[in-house]
Amino acid sequence: MSIALLIEQLLNGLQLGVMLFLMAAGLTLIFGVMGLINLAHGSLYMVGAFACAAVAAATGSFWIGLVASLIASAAAGAITEIVVIRRLYDRDHLDQVLATFALILMFSEGMRWLFGSFPLYLDIPPLLQGAVPLPGVGQYQLYRLAIIGVGIVVAIGLYFLIARTRLGMRIRAGESDREMIGALGVDIRTLYTVVFALGAALAGLAGAMVGALQSVQVGMGEPVLILAFVVIVIGGIGSIKGALFGAILVGVVDTMGRFLLPKIFALVLPAAQAGLIGAALASMLIYIVMAFILAFRPSGLFAAQS
């Protein structure tokens, strides 16, 4: 095992982490501001991927597709918020889970209705094809580096949005005191729709970018959704900083676990068995990590409120 391979896997883990951050940031923002647990967030990721793939196929341009994915997922998010989600803010978590579970069924089947059961494919745009030399690694896929870059830009952008802008101020106020912000004359309903659409757009962006790495198909959002939940639970629900930390932790631990565990077991076991046990354990690893963290810190590493 060379150091180069190890660094390459680390970068892959980072790329997964960045993608999870885009999902988790929206989820945690929506929970922090509106107190809503949204299972349908993975559907918005799927909507983004489909929109990008379909528009890119029609226009021949990935970039137009990317813009379309942002618009489509933000619009789908806003409409869903207005029609369904805003009725759920005062409900308990059980109702929220069920209603958004129902939304998943509708989104998934709706996509199958529109696009059929066959997966769509999305090519990496020419500008980002190929590999770049990295010191110590050799060649690394440019597109994956670009995803990491986008994640960093979004993280910084979110930080400025929340810390420095009027919208961010209202979001922070909404987190701490809903009635107060209403009393101050801020239109809370519009604020909630905007926050939800923002979260949806981030999920759609993640879906569109990942769509070029794997096939675009119904149900693609669900594994990512569950990983994103693990992320925000580890990070502390409602905390963007926790989401960033948790996403990178989960991305790196998952990727490195799959890479390293079989090799570690191979030191003591025959190769076939080591591969088996290593792979099985690796697939459970992040959940084990999460259970450990919650056993000691039941509200995550960066719990937002006391």
Place this chain on the structure above:
Amino acid sequence: MPPKPRLSRETVVNILLALMLLAFPLGASAMGETFYITLATRIVVLALAAVGLNIALGLGGLVSFGHAAFFGLGGYVAGILSTHAFNAEPLLFGIEGTTSMPVIWLVAVMICGIIALPIGAISLRTTGVYFIMITLAFAQMIYFFAVSWPAYGGEDGLSIYVRNEFPGVNTAQPLSFFLICYVLLMLALGLFWLLRGARFGAALEAGRQNATRLAAVGIAPFNIRLVAFVVSAMMTGIAGALFADLNKFVSPSMLSWHMSGELIVLIILGGKARLFGPVAGAMLYVLIEYALGGITEHWQFFLGLILLCVVLFARGGLLGLLAGKARHG
């Protein structure tokens, strides 16, 4: 004395539901329609799983989003034990497999209990959304293990070639198997009723309504909830073993989070924390699934729509409509 009519409206509805559920496959059997017997068995088994979950979710207010773990574990116990018996290969340490249903159920109950204990002990340290998420995560852990462990079929699942046996009953016959499941469901409902009425149920329900109140009288909510979680998992595990025998097949999909969601849906469709809620819910769910499936291949879309409407507008579920608001003595 409390006003106590001899038969409340809910009791009447419950008896009718129980009779309908029994009459349907008997009629189908008389007409030789085995498909409908299988459909009724599916209702009964899903209802049994949901009665199990209802102990935690309905009585205790513990929204476990991971009960598919126990459903699937029960299924795998049935699959693995019967495969070993079928191939005449001993399990670990020379223990033989078995095709006897009662033994399988017992093992399923024990395995589910043993696994639910640590899962519950860790999960119950958290509340609210964290509890929902951590139970989901534990179930995913078991799901991914089943997918990636090839010994028992991995992702492809495991077939049960001949349905397991019950002493004195020909289980290969659909109606006989239905009756076994039906009796177990009635026993489970009886147990649920007893638990709810006893001291344990009083403490569990009080904890759902107001955990601080429970602690202030000196009863630690954690212990009560942990017992409820484990009992709940055990019951769902038996249902899983029956489900595997019904389909003669077990696969990771029984462990999936969709399954966990479906179990919650059954309870809510029927009416939360009500004795026959899971039964009414399972009847409605399977019938919707069947009826819509006959009309459109996109039935899941409409299932979602119906479910959404129930959550938004009909919060008491089917029993809420039929029997009015739930009452406590």
Place this chain on the structure above:
Amino acid sequence: MAEPVLEIRELRKNFGALAATDGVSLDLRPGEIHALIGPNGAGKSTLIHQISGSIRSDSGTIRFLGQDMAGLDMAARARLGLGRSFQISSLAPEFSSLRNVMLAVQAKQGSSLRFFRPVMGDRSLTDPAMAMLERVGLAERAHLPAAELSHGERRQLEIAIALALGSKAFLFDEPMAGMGPEGSKSLTTFLDGLRHEAPILLVEHDMDAVFALADRISVLVYGRVIATGTVDEIRNDPEVRRAYLGETA
């Protein structure tokens, strides 16, 4: 002088930079009603939470019947005999009044891990519970869900629960709040008799009730006890008058 039932020494709790309780010491002696008064935000409720175990103290000790309560949670303290009522009523809202009290009777009798015998026919639960409801004057409301009781009735129910626990000391957090003059008067009479069963630490804003009932009064201001004494001593304490009544000396 008899050993105090409840002995609080140097209890402290900070919320961020704010010291909610700042070294509080006080005793509750057998047979007394010890009233705790002070302006809003003085830390009275925090203190009750610390004593009952729903808030963890930063430092200080609480001894109850001679036992150090450090490390015991709310349920464990309740089992030792510390009964409390809540400032904002805390009941099982779907349960009837009777079942709310039965829960306390069941807790007192021991394990709740009994799975089969129905509680509703169990006279070892219903009879004592009904007796407690009668004592607080709620017998007629026994089968009404707690959620449907009036504000004052919920207070009475909380007291019935504390009674049913057979508590060896009571912590009552504003039991008079939300009661009409009639209710306050009858509750005052009731508490007056109760002190002989177990001493009461009473947080109350209704000064008529406090002056009528209290054997001793402690005045809490900004998390500190500025004076403890009999009613007359407190009435005439210049520091209390200055701090609490806002008089300038």
